[in-house]
Amino acid sequence: MIKFEHVGLRYGVGPEVLTDVNFKLEPGSFHFLSGPSGAGKTSLLSLLYLGRRPTRGLISMFGRDVGQLSRTELKDIRQNIGVVFQDFRLLNHMSAFDNIALPLRIMGHSEHEIQENVGELMEWVGLGDHTQMLPPTLSGGQQQRVAIARAVITRPRLLVADEPTGNLDDEAGLRLLTLFDQLNRMGTSVIIASHNMPLMEKFSQHRRLLLNNGKVDIVTPNIEIKQKLEGMF
Amino acid sequence: MFRLKKRESFLGVSVGKRQYDLPLNKDKGNNFLILLIALMSVMGVLALCGSFALSEMKTRWTSGLENKATIEIPAQDENGVLLSNAIIEDIAITVTDLLETQPNIENVERLSDGEIAALISPWLGDSDKALEQFPIPALITVHFAKGADSDLIAERIKNVAPTAILDRHESWLADVLEFTGTLKAVAIGVTFIVLFTTIVSVAGAVQSRMAVYHEELELLHIMGAADSYITRQIQRYMMGICLKGAVIGTFTGITMVLIGTWLAGSGESALIPRFTLSGVQWIILLLLPCFIGIIGMGTARHTTLRNLRQMA
Ligand SMILES: Nc1ncnc2c1ncn2[C@@H]1O[C@H](COP(=O)(O)OP(=O)(O)O)[C@@H](O)[C@H]1O
Ligand SMILES: [Mg+2]
Numbered sequence: 001m002i003k004f005e006h007v008g009l010r011y012g013v014g015p016e017v018l019t020d021v022n023f024k025l026e027p028g029s030f031h032f033l034s035g036p037s038g039a040g041k042t043s044l045l046s047l048l049y050l051g052r053r054p055t056r057g058l059i060s061m062f063g064r065d066v067g068q069l070s071r072t073e074l075k076d077i078r079q080n081i082g083v084v085f086q087d088f089r090l091l092n093h094m095s096a097f098d099n100i101a102l103p104l105r106i107m108g109h110s111e112h113e114i115q116e117n118v119g120e121l122m123e124w125v126g127l128g129d130h131t132q133m134l135p136p137t138l139s140g141g142q143q144q145r146v147a148i149a150r151a152v153i154t155r156p157r158l159l160v161a162d163e164p165t166g167n168l169d170d171e172a173g174l175r176l177l178t179l180f181d182q183l184n185r186m187g188t189s190v191i192i193a194s195h196n197m198p199l200m201e202k203f204s205q206h207r208r209l210l211l212n213n214g215k216v217d218i219v220t221p222n223i224e225i226k227q228k229l230e231g232m233f
Numbered sequence: 234m235f236r237l238k239k240r241e242s243f244l245g246v247s248v249g250k251r252q253y254d255l256p257l258n259k260d261k262g263n264n265f266l267i268l269l270i271a272l273m274s275v276m277g278v279l280a281l282c283g284s285f286a287l288s289e290m291k292t293r294w295t296s297g298l299e300n301k302a303t304i305e306i307p308a309q310d311e312n313g314v315l316l317s318n319a320i321i322e323d324i325a326i327t328v329t330d331l332l333e334t335q336p337n338i339e340n341v342e343r344l345s346d347g348e349i350a351a352l353i354s355p356w357l358g359d360s361d362k363a364l365e366q367f368p369i370p371a372l373i374t375v376h377f378a379k380g381a382d383s384d385l386i387a388e389r390i391k392n393v394a395p396t397a398i399l400d401r402h403e404s405w406l407a408d409v410l411e412f413t414g415t416l417k418a419v420a421i422g423v424t425f426i427v428l429f430t431t432i433v434s435v436a437g438a439v440q441s442r443m444a445v446y447h448e449e450l451e452l453l454h455i456m457g458a459a460d461s462y463i464t465r466q467i468q469r470y471m472m473g474i475c476l477k478g479a480v481i482g483t484f485t486g487i488t489m490v491l492i493g494t495w496l497a498g499s500g501e502s503a504l505i506p507r508f509t510l511s512g513v514q515w516i517i518l519l520l521l522p523c524f525i526g527i528i529g530m531g532t533a534r535h536t537t538l539r540n541l542r543q544m545a
Binding site for chain 2: 052079080105
């Protein structure tokens with residue numbers, strides 16, 4: 001479903017952040033993306049959600065070469081991707097409800113559908129009492145739930161999350177990953193950037209993309225690799 | 234796209250008001266833009282009313298003159314010697330008779346002494362004595378039909394009455410046309426300034442807002458928003474601002490014109506006609522805000538699309 005071939009990325013005239021990234025993700029898969037801070041996890045995710053174009057190499061998504069897409073096709077593919085940004089990127093002038101509803105409005109869903117779906121999801125993520133609050137008045141954890149709800153409201157084919165457990169306590173982090181796991185079971189491919197080792201351990205059935213020195217190793221979890229990882233951090 | 238919300242926010246809780254995906258409503262430059270558009274609309278109204286008044290004046294000053302000529306039989310001969318009224322009368326009759334035999338002449342009319350006296354009374358005073366003392370020139374008005382050869386007729390008149398002067402009002406017409414033409418050019422110039430300023434300020438406002446909300450625009454793109462989706466909001470928003478400014482400005486302008494003509498109307502002047510707006514002219518004035526709204530919307534649309542296409 002997603003294929004990276006010899007992908008390189010640099011910012012301006014700086015050094016290459018990604019040098020030669022190669023991997024393939026199957027539909028319905030679940031991956032962690034790990035690596036030390038500054039390794040380029042956020043950069044790699046931005047290529048995945050088509051927020052940026054690679055400087056080199058080939059990326060294909062849902063069977064299409066991303067470099068060849070027209071603006072309309074690009075928009076259609078983006079509508080199939082949900083993103084949880086590290087800094088959430090909520091729109092501060094609109095209510096939590098409207099933030100979550102935004103992707104549906106962009107896709108042209110009816111207001112009736114929107115009221116129903118968004119209301120239900122907000123209840124489900126525990127924001128039922130905060131529908132009309134503006135993001136700046138919500139706690140960090142609540143803002144994060146808004147960001148996550150916004151990413152999944154369209155039931156995307158691919159869910160990309162950048163350090164989503166960053167400012168959650170262990171218990172909340174576990175609940176969040178359980179939620180992602182459930183979404184994955186319903187067919188969404190999930191890729192989560194994280195360096196929370198203990199948490200990843202709890203979901204050790206999932207494979208990891210290990211980003212280091214601008215390259216990606218696909219790691220199938222087993223003891224030896226675990227040791228290799230531990231040596232890195 | 235946008236939804237009805239009553240007020241922006243209250244204690245951190247958003248309450249219903251018309252809202253856009255970008256925080257456009259919170260922009261501080263909005264009031265300035267509305268004021269600018271309002272001023273432009275006032276200028277637009279004044280320019281329009283000016284050109285309405287102008288065409289009214291032009292028709293009044295030139296109406297019927299195009300096919301008319303006046304023949305003056307002066308009260309003195311080539312050497313400046315005063316003629317008697319009897320001789321002037323003779324020449325006038327000769328000329329009138331000649332004109333009546335010419336083709337393509339609709340009508341020939343001799344101004345009576347009384348009419349001439351009325352015309353020159355401002356200069357000579359009302360006294361009958363003055364008129365008796367001085368010989369009075371004769372004035373004959375000719376209406377040409379279509380196809381009349383006024384040059385040929387002028388030549389024939391010269392043959393029978395060498396001192397007669399044929400005035401085809403050409404220089405008067407030319408003066409009026411030149412004068413009104415200049416004023417019209419000024420009005421058109423003002424209209425262009427208004428248009429240009431509106432376009433430039435709307436384009437500038439859109440450009441700066443897009444720079445300010447670059448991250449939000451990027452986010453909308455990442456969520457899969459089409460350029461048209463974003464453009465619709467911005468163009469609608471800018472049209473709202475332009476309409477607001479233009480309505481305020483147009484009504485201010487119309488009020489100014491009405492008060493101005495009311496004040497000027499107290500002194501009756503024949504040369505500058507009393508200014509009243511016809512139905513069509515009212516419609517044109519009231520369409521001005523729509524026109525400015527559409528210009529603003531088109532400009533916003535063009536600017537937004539051009540900027541969005543440069544984004545990833
Ligand atoms: N927008 C940017 N412009 C320039 N350099 C950037 C930008 N984003 C990231 N970088 C650089 O790219 C490298 C990788 O950053 P990032 O992808 O954020 O890593 P990670 O998410 O793994 O911590 C860092 O050296 C960072 O300074
Ligand atoms: Mg990062």
